[in-house]
Amino acid sequence: MAGELPTTDEATQDSGAAPGRRAFVTACGALAVTTLLVELGTDLEAEEQAEGPERYDPREHYYGMGIDIDKCIGCGRCVEACKAENDVPRDAHSFRTWVERYVIHADGETAVDSPSGGIEGFPEPTGEAGVLRTFFVPKLCNHCANPPCVQVCPVGATFTTEDGVVLVDEEYCIGCRYCIQACPYGARFLHPTRRTAQKCTFCYHRVVRGLVPACVEVCPTGARIFGEVHRRSSPLERFRRFNEIQVLKPHLNTDPKVFYANLDGQVR
Amino acid sequence: MAGRSARRWVAAVPQQVRHLGAIFALLVAGLVGARQVLVPKTFGERGHYRAAAVDSIVAQEIGYAGHAACETCHPDIADKKGQSYHRGVACEVCHGPQAAHVLAPMDHKPPAPRERAYCPLCHGYNPSRPTGFPQIDPVLHNPVRPCISCHDPHDPTPPHPPESCAACHGEIARTKAISYHAELPCTQCHAVDRRHSVSPRQQRPSKPTTREFCGRCHAQDADSPPEIPRVDLASHGPGYVCWQCHYPHHPEAR
Numbered sequence: 001m002a003g004e005l006p007t008t009d010e011a012t013q014d015s016g017a018a019p020g021r022r023a024f025v026t027a028c029g030a031l032a033v034t035t036l037l038v039e040l041g042t043d044l045e046a047e048e049q050a051e052g053p054e055r056y057d058p059r060e061h062y063y064g065m066g067i068d069i070d071k072c073i074g075c076g077r078c079v080e081a082c083k084a085e086n087d088v089p090r091d092a093h094s095f096r097t098w099v100e101r102y103v104i105h106a107d108g109e110t111a112v113d114s115p116s117g118g119i120e121g122f123p124e125p126t127g128e129a130g131v132l133r134t135f136f137v138p139k140l141c142n143h144c145a146n147p148p149c150v151q152v153c154p155v156g157a158t159f160t161t162e163d164g165v166v167l168v169d170e171e172y173c174i175g176c177r178y179c180i181q182a183c184p185y186g187a188r189f190l191h192p193t194r195r196t197a198q199k200c201t202f203c204y205h206r207v208v209r210g211l212v213p214a215c216v217e218v219c220p221t222g223a224r225i226f227g228e229v230h231r232r233s234s235p236l237e238r239f240r241r242f243n244e245i246q247v248l249k250p251h252l253n254t255d256p257k258v259f260y261a262n263l264d265g266q267v268r
Numbered sequence: 269m270a271g272r273s274a275r276r277w278v279a280a281v282p283q284q285v286r287h288l289g290a291i292f293a294l295l296v297a298g299l300v301g302a303r304q305v306l307v308p309k310t311f312g313e314r315g316h317y318r319a320a321a322v323d324s325i326v327a328q329e330i331g332y333a334g335h336a337a338c339e340t341c342h343p344d345i346a347d348k349k350g351q352s353y354h355r356g357v358a359c360e361v362c363h364g365p366q367a368a369h370v371l372a373p374m375d376h377k378p379p380a381p382r383e384r385a386y387c388p389l390c391h392g393y394n395p396s397r398p399t400g401f402p403q404i405d406p407v408l409h410n411p412v413r414p415c416i417s418c419h420d421p422h423d424p425t426p427p428h429p430p431e432s433c434a435a436c437h438g439e440i441a442r443t444k445a446i447s448y449h450a451e452l453p454c455t456q457c458h459a460v461d462r463r464h465s466v467s468p469r470q471q472r473p474s475k476p477t478t479r480e481f482c483g484r485c486h487a488q489d490a491d492s493p494p495e496i497p498r499v500d501l502a503s504h505g506p507g508y509v510c511w512q513c514h515y516p517h518h519p520e521a522r
Contacts, residue, residue, distance in 0.1 A: 058314070073397045075390040077361050084365050085331040101396050121389050122396065134396040159317035169321035172308065205328035214332045214365075220357040220390060221401075 056208040058162040063202055064257035065216075066225035066239040067138055069264070074099055074136035076118040078215035078224065083119070085203060085214035092116055094189050096200040097140035097215050102266060106130040110266045137267050138224065140215070141166060141187040141200035142248060142256030149179035149188065158197065164229070164257060165202050173197050184252050202226075229257060331365035334358075338366070341373065345422050352423035353402075362386075362421065380421075387415045408438065433460075436468065440517050447518040457481070457516065482510045 082097045083090060099118030103111045107130065115122065118136070143166050150158050150166065157172040158179055168179075173196040180188045180197060188199045203213035207226075211217070216226045227236030236259075243261035249268065260267075278286070313319040338359040339346040349355060360366055363378040381387075388406040397403060410418065418426055433454045434441035444450060454460070460473040476482065483501050485492040505513055515521050 070398055073390060073401050074394065077389070081332060081360075081365070086328070103396070121392065122394060124394060131395065135398075136396055156316065159315065159321075161317075161322060162314060167317075167322065167325055169318055170324070171321065172318065201325060204322075205326050206330060206332075208326050209330070211330070211332075211334050217332050217334055218358050218361045220354075220361060222356055 061163040062229050062231075063164050063207065064143070064227070064229040064236055064259060065140070065202070065213075066227075066236050066243075066245075066259045066261065068223045068225070068239070068243070068261045069135055069137060069267075070262040071221040071223035072099070072136040072138055073221055073223075074101060074118060074122050075220065076121055077218045077220065078138060079117045079119040081214040081218040082200075085206075086201070088198070089192055091192065094192065094198070096187075096198065097138060100137045100139060101134065102137060102264065103134045104132045104264070104266055106132045133264065135264065137260075137263075138215075139185065139187070139248075140258060141183075141202075142185055142254065142258040143200075143202060145255035145257060146253060148182040148184065148252075148254060152178045152182040154178060161204075165204055165207075166199070167201055167204065168197050168199060170194070170196050184249050184254065185256075330367045332360050333365075333367040333370040335360070337370045341370075348420075349422045352425065354422065354424055382414060382416055384412075384414050387419075410435075436465070444517040448520050449517065476511075476516070477509075479510055 076099055079095065079098055082088060082095075086096060088094050088096055095117045097117075098114055100112050100114045101118070101122050103113075105111070113122075122136075143164060145160075145164065147158075147160060147166050150160060154176060155172055155174055157169040157174070158166065159169070160166050175190060175195040175197065177190060177197070180190060183199075188197050190196070191198045203211070203215075206213060212226045213224075216224045225235050225239045227234035227239075229236060231237060239261065240259055245259045245261060246263040247256040247259060249256075281289075308318045308320070310319040311317065314322070335346075335358040342359075346359075349357075349359075362381050366376070366378050369376040369378050384406075388404070391402060391404055392406050393403040415421075432441075437454075441454075444452075444454075457476050458473040461471045464471040464473055479501060480487075484490055485496050486499055487501050488498050490496075490498070510516075
């Protein structure tokens with residue numbers, strides 16, 4: 001081995017000392033990723049990366065979500081990811097996001113179902129005759145700019161942050177369920193053991209670190225788009241420019257920040 | 269000097285006003301004290317809420333590391349997947365939340381969904397799915413074998429064009445399989461170019477065109493095994509091709 005040219009060195013290392021090099025590469029990777037996670041700047045939007053929670057300034061952001069009905073395949077991976085990320089109880093009543101199936105019959109009758117929130121997918125509908133249209137609608141808290149739930153909370157335990165996310169103060173929530181009643185979208189539930197109101201946070205803990213919400217991360221078809229409202233370069237604004245946008249229950253003037261594209265008039 | 273004039277000033281204030289003043293001062297002190305105790309710390313720092321509540325939400329642990337994290341250590345798989353039909357499917361959809369693996373790869377081995385039941389979550393046929401999304405009938409599509417025995421999960425396009433005609437002509441193959449013609453291979457009656465399974469519409473197989481074709485086995489004087497039933501070509505259904513009366517893939521139906 002001695003006296004060999006430096007160029008062959010690498011080859012010898014490859015076979016002889018592979019574990020060392022492999023460990024080194026792994027360690028480098030681990031280091032890079034640890035810094036990544038500590039620095040916590042990953043994807044989201046190019047120009048707002050490299051933000052840790054300490055350096056995060058909520059006044060510079062205003063979040064919303066887009067949902068493209070034409071792309072949703074009803075696989076329920078968002079429901080699964082939401083429950084895993086946020087430790088949401090795995091019962092049939094606790095959902096921060098869920099997927100509904102609409103089946104519109106020729107006679108105008110509309111059937112909506114959401115078995116276990118769609119977390120295990122959807123069985124083929126029975127009685128298929130006369131189906132006019134059928135599609136999936138993912139739902140979550142609309143993070144209304146004018147949220148009825150915040151107005152009714154008797155102890156001020158639910159609030160809107162400066163970046164437009166509606167959150168619950170778990171320590172001060174008394175579990176009175178007013179907000180659950182007040183939400184026109186059924187987006188809140190009472191945690192079965194903690195007895196406090198819970199809801200989608202837009203994965204606030206991820207967003208302040210520059211990650212997208214878990215449901216957006218796992219959506220295989222890009223049916224969910226997360227980003228800044230009113231920032232031209234954000235993927236959400238692009239989505240809003242290129243699609244005809246609707247919101248749920250616009251007549252209630254809640255001013256939702258979850259925007260739907262290709263939404264059928266039957267959806268409520 | 270000042271002390272004396274102040275005392276004189278106080279003495280000049282009527283007693284009832286002094287008492288009221290004391291009560292008022294007590295009330296204000298009480299209110300301020302109560303507010304100090306009752307209003308949560310950090311309330312109002314950023315808005316009409318407890319800033320600490322936001323901090324505790326922000327402190328929540330991350331489960332999904334995000335696909336960008338996986339790509340730094342598994343660039344080969346990320347590259348392969350990035351050029352496949354699964355490019356939009358994040359690693360952690362299939363491998364579960366793996367922030368722990370990212371921090372300590374050797375201590376936390378991510379699971380992989382190898383079982384057949386998994387892929388139909390997305391690919392099982394469902395009429396509510398958008399048309400055009402690749403869907404299969406999990407019962408009929410190459411049954412029993414795990415999906416990953418034919419499809420690489422990181423690049424699912426089947427690497428070899430299908431060899432069996434049944435992969436694409438399932439209906440015909442299944443019909444034929446229970447008919448009198450079950451034993452006849454498809455190629456007995458169709459000359460198929462190899463390229464047909466790659467671009468089926470450009471390379472069309474041949475189809476029988478004459479009565480004599482069937483006659484090769486079924487004519488009275490045909491040189492074929494004796495158990496094959498015979499007809500007299502001249503008198504049996506003359507003027508028509510045989511498949512106007514017999515479906516060739518299920519000839520007993522007429």
